Amino acid sequence: MGSEIKRDAEDLIKLHGIPPREVYLDSENSGLIFPEALKAMVDCYVSYGYGHPSITHKVGWESYEVLVKSSEVISRALGCNSDEIVYLHSGTEANNLAVLGFAKAHGDSSRRKILVSSIEHLSVIHAAESLAKYGFEVVKIPVDGEGFVDLDALSSLIDSNTLMVSVGIVNHEIGVIQDLRGIVEVVKDRDENIVLHTDAVDALGRVKFNLKDLGVDLASFSSHKVFGPKGAACLYVRDGLNLEPILYGQLSTQRLWPGLENVPAICGFAKAVEVMMNNFSEFNSKMMGFRDMLIDGILNSVDHSILNGPRGGRRVSDNVNISFIYCEGEALTVELSLRGIYVSSGSACTSRILQPSHVLIAIGRRFEEAHGSILMKVTPMHSSDDIKYVLENIPKAVGRVRSISPFKSG
Ligand SMILES: Cc1ncc(COP(=O)(O)O)c(C=O)c1O
CATH class of the missing domain: 3.40.640.10 (Type I PLP-dependent aspartate aminotransferase-like (Major domain))
Structure with missing residues (x-):
């Protein structure tokens, strides 16, 4: 790894500070451990x-x-x-x-x-x-x-x-x-x-x-x-x-x-x-509950938000992927990070090279819809207080990013 990247990361972590609560929702990219x-x-x-x-x-x-x-x-x-x-x-x-x-x-x-x-x-x-x-x-x-x-x-x-x-x-x-x-x-x-x-x-x-x-x-x-x-x-x-x-x-x-x-x-x-x-039913019903709390809570509280992928039993228990139109996904990950909520944007695995996710494009999302998406994965280790904290903060974070975004409504 280049020393500049390392220095950047050290500076960013110092600048970032410690948020009041931390909720890690990025186990798509790197998981927590039992x-x-x-x-x-x-x-x-x-x-x-x-x-x-x-x-x-x-x-x-x-x-x-x-x-x-x-x-x-x-x-x-x-x-x-x-x-x-x-x-x-x-x-x-x-x-x-x-x-x-x-x-x-x-x-x-x-x-x-x-x-x-x-x-x-x-x-x-x-x-x-x-x-x-x-x-x-x-x-x-x-x-x-x-x-x-x-x-x-x-x-x-x-x-x-x-x-x-x-x-x-x-x-x-x-x-x-x-x-x-x-x-x-x-x-x-x-x-x-x-x-x-x-x-x-x-x-x-x-x-x-x-x-x-x-x-x-x-x-x-x-x-x-x-x-x-x-x-x-x-x-x-x-x-x-x-x-x-x-x-x-x-x-x-x-x-x-x-x-x-x-x-x-x-x-x-x-x-x-x-x-x-050994905990298959308990873990999956818990994750499904958190997943649906997040999906319903976000779609009901944030205008111009769209769920990517199916609902209910045809969707895996841990996955929440939502596009926020007029919002830049990378900026949203940073805004959420400042609030202690760690998610990934667009395609998790391609987020370091700003390209819209091939998955979202394949399901027919437009470029700006794919760009304004965030991916969250809930786990059996989360609590309902974690999910409530995320639900309180997402509308505020999206509102702030939209206020400075080049993608404007109307
Ligand atoms: C469906 C799928 N396949 C493959 C991979 C790659 O796995 P790994 O991170 O262990 O390389 C991932 C990782 O996120 C994944 O979600």
Whole structure:
């Protein structure tokens, strides 16, 4: 990181000061951690699981045992076998291995077409697009105004040239829960040899699914999205599916992702999955309550505000994404930050390069609507007082940003 950026951050934090209350609503980008998951990780670092799981001595065997036990917990939650899990360090890496590793293993096939939904995470879209120079064609599957994949359009895009389809279960920005079963049926009915990848990073712990029942071939997950530690993630690779590594190295228990596994983070990941699944109903009904309090409260109190994505049971429990017309999203994140409310704007993952979110554009939002959007994720760790504080402050913050915004009404 450049020293100027570091100095800027130090100055900004000093200038910012400490707000009266702080509500962190940006677990889209980096999550909070469950205390149980933190403890499991720290225990590994200090006593049991800090060694290299491939080495043949007691400390290595202990790490290997932690890895095996973590895989049992995670695979049980996903509905797959523990040897179908490959560990990596982020959801981004999992999506890249799924797309690039599969294409690489089938580089000599006559099938050259990869279908991705137009609202996929950029780690799927950009990985697929990077294959164009090797003769692959990437085609985007359209979605409707709420973000649902158009099944007829999907069916008509499939042909004998199609190698792979990638559609996420839950969209990270607008929270739409796809009819993945329907999508798998359309794809496999047309041609059972087409491989289906799902980015399930935002679905784990929030949507009930079983990978074997769903019938997907590849699925990505990330620890920080289930309130586990950063630095752990996994890719489900269906038994018998051929993938090529995209990284090379030496010591590892796994062929597809070489190098030292982050055993403490994986152990924390497994603990977070366990906590999330053991409290599935309680956590999700709590988050859904907070989500709807925010959506209804904001739409009722702020003029010219629009919800992005569907409502109710077709929307994931934690996601709130609202466009404020005549308001600049980046300015709103700063104004809210001064009030101790931490959210992201536009597309969370592209907010450092001021481009409107490709997801919001795909669902038909105009440029200024996409630009004035903010994304909030509620968690089971929030309280109703946190949500009330946010509801008191959003109308004030939007009002202030609108008063200085170049986007004016009328
Ligand atoms: C749906 C989805 N896929 C992939 C990722 C990337 O995961 P990571 O942050 O672990 O790289 C994210 C992260 O926000 C996500 O929401």
